[in-house]
Structures are given as structure tokens and as C-alpha cells.
Amino acid sequence: MSLKVAVIGAGIVGCLTAIKLQESGYDVTIIDKNEIGKESSWAGAGILFPLMPWEYEPRVFELCIYAANFYKNFSSKLFKITGIDSEFIESSLLCIDPSDKKTILNWAKNNNLNFNECSFLNLPSYLFPKVTQIRPPRLMKAIKLFMQEIGINIRENTSLIKLKKEGYKIESWPTTENEQIKADIFVITSGAWTSNLVIDHEDIIYPVRGQMIQYKKIEVNMKHILYSDDFYILQRKDGVILAGSTVEYVGFDKNTDATALNELMKKTSILVPELKGIIPENHWAGIRPGTKGNIPIIKKAENYENIFINSGHYRYGLTMAPMSAEEIYKLILESS
Numbered sequence: 001m002s003l004k005v006a007v008i009g010a011g012i013v014g015c016l017t018a019i020k021l022q023e024s025g026y027d028v029t030i031i032d033k034n035e036i037g038k039e040s041s042w043a044g045a046g047i048l049f050p051l052m053p054w055e056y057e058p059r060v061f062e063l064c065i066y067a068a069n070f071y072k073n074f075s076s077k078l079f080k081i082t083g084i085d086s087e088f089i090e091s092s093l094l095c096i097d098p099s100d101k102k103t104i105l106n107w108a109k110n111n112n113l114n115f116n117e118c119s120f121l122n123l124p125s126y127l128f129p130k131v132t133q134i135r136p137p138r139l140m141k142a143i144k145l146f147m148q149e150i151g152i153n154i155r156e157n158t159s160l161i162k163l164k165k166e167g168y169k170i171e172s173w174p175t176t177e178n179e180q181i182k183a184d185i186f187v188i189t190s191g192a193w194t195s196n197l198v199i200d201h202e203d204i205i206y207p208v209r210g211q212m213i214q215y216k217k218i219e220v221n222m223k224h225i226l227y228s229d230d231f232y233i234l235q236r237k238d239g240v241i242l243a244g245s246t247v248e249y250v251g252f253d254k255n256t257d258a259t260a261l262n263e264l265m266k267k268t269s270i271l272v273p274e275l276k277g278i279i280p281e282n283h284w285a286g287i288r289p290g291t292k293g294n295i296p297i298i299k300k301a302e303n304y305e306n307i308f309i310n311s312g313h314y315r316y317g318l319t320m321a322p323m324s325a326e327e328i329y330k331l332i333l334e335s336s
């Protein structure tokens with residue numbers, strides 16, 4: 001009989017973990033306190049590449065490098081099965097006026113990555129042709145249908161609580177409604193909320209708010225994702241344009257504010273002057289699972305025999321989720 005796995009948290013990390021385990025022969029249930037994919041994963045821009053990867057430890061890029069190929073194949077599989085287009089686009093990224101040319105050159109050489117030097121608004125710029133993007137709300141919608149299709153048991157609106165005891169193999173995990181979720185193995189993929197489940201030190205994974213804006217389609221055809229000074233703009237297949245994002249330490253507050261709106265609009269109008277004075281049609285915020293150095297926790301939980309953690313993907317969870325699902329699967333396989 002297959003081992004039962006409960007995956008706690010249905011963002012992109014939990015969903016790709018659940019799919020990997022189900023397709024490898026485990027009997028998977030995925031649980032979320034809300035609806036599937038409606039937290040950070042829904043809010044993301046969907047750029048499948050780290051911004052300024054040369055500024056991070058090599059581990060960050062190691063977790064990201066698999067994303068473009070994975071989503072290219074996965075989005076076409078999702079389309080065939082669900083009819084939903086997740087809008088995977090090979091859109092390339094133009095990095096405008098980065099400060100340290102030598103570091104970028106070295107990094108690109110070490111990682112065998114091609115780029116072209118060019119100029120944008122008379123500023124020295126670097127074009128990375130291999131950078132891709134996906135549309136998170138559509139991706140998450142398609143993933144939910146796909147999970148149903150392959151027999152994953154989905155439990156929405158079910159919130160698990162923090163475990164009290166340590167140092168043992170658990171057979172069930174209590175919900176806020178006093179129900180017991182039974183499984184042989186538990187995987188925590190609860191993003192920014194992970195510390196509420198097993199980790200006591202809030203400084204390990206902490207909430208970081210990001211605000212984004214979206215403009216209606218106008219007569220602009222953006223050839224690349226534009227990136228400058230920790231700010232980016234990208235266009236979807238239907239022509240809408242997104243810009244973001246803020247990095248704010250305000251706890252789990254998902255409100256948006258006028259200061260961020262004005263700042264994002266100002267930066268947008270510099271890179272795409274056609275958008276100057278236009279009021280965005282949408283403005284939202286998501287809570288990223290922040291971690292030091294943007295390095296997620298992918299490991300067996302200390303003090304428990306059958307709990308694993310796959311959380312803390314901070315700014316690049318959509319990009320890192322495929323590789324991190326592979327890594328947690330290998331750890332589970334080795335221990336079961």
C-alpha cells in the first residue's frame with residue numbers, strides 16, 4: 001500500500017511537491033487554510049529567473065536554473081489537460097544600468113549564460129535572452145485542476161495548528177476545528193506561515209510584503225521584461241502590463257497603500273513613458289516567505305521523525321519550486 005503524505009500549504013511549493021510525490025507513487029493529500037494558490041504564489045510577477053543573481057550565494061541560482069525548462073513542458077502539459085494557458089513566455093530580460101559590470105561578466109561566464117550588451121534610454125544595459133515568465137493566477141488555477149485529475153486529495157479551508165510535542169513520529173496533525181489529519185509523512189510548505197506550525201524562531205522565515213500594480217492594455221509592445229534598480233515591468237500575452245514590487249517588513253498585513261502606488265507609478269513612467277499619468281487598473285499585495293540570503297529551508301524537521309520542511313523561498317518561489325520539490329522528494333525517499 002502507498003505511504004500517505006499530507007502536504008501542508010498549497011502555494012506553488014506545496015502543489016509542485018504534492019504532484020512530484022503523487023506521481024512517484026505516494027498517496028497525497030494537500031491542505032490549505034484558504035483556497036489553493038491564493039497567497040504569495042498568486043501575487044507573484046512570475047519572472048522565472050532571480051533578479052540580479054550575481055548578488056546571491058550560488059545556491060540561489062542552483063535552485064532557479066531548472067525553472068525555464070520545467071515550466072515550458074509543464075505549462076504545455078497543463079494546457080492539454082485543463083485547457084488553461086498559464087502563459088509561459090520566453091520574454092527575455094533587459095537589465096538596465098546595473099552598477100557592477102565586472103561582477104556580471106564573471107557571473108555570466110561562470111554560469112555559461114549568454115547575454116548581449118546594449119543601451120536603453122542611453123544607459124548601459126544587458127539583455128538576457130533566456131529569461132522566461134509565467135502568469136501565476138492562471139498557473140495556480142490550472143495546477144488545481146491537474147492535481148484533481150491525477151488523484152491528489154485536496155482539502156481547502158482547513159487550517160493546521162502548531163504541534164505541541166517534539167521528538168517523536170506523529171500519526172496525525174490537529175486542525176483548528178479539532179479534526180486530526182492522518183498521514184505517514186507530513187511536509188510543511190506553508191510559506192511565510194511556516195513558523196506558526198513548527199519553527200519557533202520567527203527570524204528563520206518571516207513575512208515580507210510585496211505590492212504590485214497592473215495597467216490595462218495600451219498601444220505598447222514590450223519586447224523584454226525591463227529591470228532597473230530593484231524594479232521591474234513586464235507584459236502579459238493579452239497586453240496588460242505589471243510593475244513591481246515593494247519589499248516591506250510589516251508582518252502579515254496585505255493592505256496596499258498610496259505611497260507604494262505613487263512610487264511604482266513614478267518608476268513605471270520612467271521606463272515606459274507611454275504609461276505616464278495612467279492609473280493602474282489593479283493594485284495588490286502578497287506576503288513572501290522571507291529568509292536570509294533568499295535560501296529556502298529544504299530538510300527533515302529537527303526533533304521529528306516524519307516531518308519535512310520545504311519553505312522560505314522568499315523572492316523566487318515560483319522559480320525555485322520545481323527544483324525544491326525534487327530535493328524534498330529525494331529526502332523523503334531516502335527516509336521512507
Ligand SMILES: Cc1cc2nc3c(=O)[nH]c(=O)nc-3n(C[C@H](O)[C@H](O)[C@H](O)COP(=O)(O)OP(=O)(O)OC[C@H]3O[C@@H](n4cnc5c(N)ncnc54)[C@H](O)[C@@H]3O)c2cc1C
Nearest residue numbers: 009011013033041044045046047160191210286317318319
Ligand atoms: C509581489 C510579489 C512578486 C513576486 N514575484 C516573483 C517572481 O517574479 N518570480 C518568483 O519566482 N517569485 C516571485 N515572488 C515570490 C513567490 O511568489 C513566493 O516565493 C512563492 O509564492 C512562495 O510559495 P509558497 O508556496 O512557499 O508560499 P504561498 O504561496 O504563500 O503558499 C503557502 C500556503 O500555505 C498555506 N498555509 C499557511 N499556514 C497554513 C496552515 N496553518 N494550515 C494550512 N495551510 C496553511 C497558505 O494559505 C498558503 O496558501 C513574488 C512574490 C510577491 C509577493
